[in-house]
Amino acid sequence: MEARTATLTEIRDWLTDFLAAKLERSPEEMDSTENLMHSGVDSLTMVALGLSIEETFGFEIEPDFFSRFSTIDEVAKAAHDRVHSPAQEPGGDAV
Structure with a gap:
């Protein structure tokens, strides 16, 4: 991608597929509105998810990222906003 x-x-x-694979579920079993911790995501999976987001989408995950964005939908929206922000564009000003 x-x-x-x-x-x-x-x-x-992408997030749904990543988490479904980690939780050994089908993507259809994942609820994008459920809190990640309530859906069985543990702290090690959160770390792996954060690293994969950084590598895949090219922005740094802040320490409190998953406390502010705690569902697949929220994480997807936050990632989308950051990927498409002017600060992420080549030559864009840092925020």
Whole structure:
């Protein structure tokens, strides 16, 4: 997936697939509105998810990221907004 052109749906699908694989579930079993911790995601999976987001989408995850964005939908929206923010564009000003 090309991060700079990824749609919100593509990012949500990527997150769903990643977490479903880690939790040994099918993507259809994942609820994008459920709190990640309530859906069985543990702290090690959160770390792995954060690292994969950083590598895939090219932005740094802050220490409180998952406390502010705690569902697949919220994480997808936050990732989409950051990927498409002017500060993430080549030559863009840092925020």
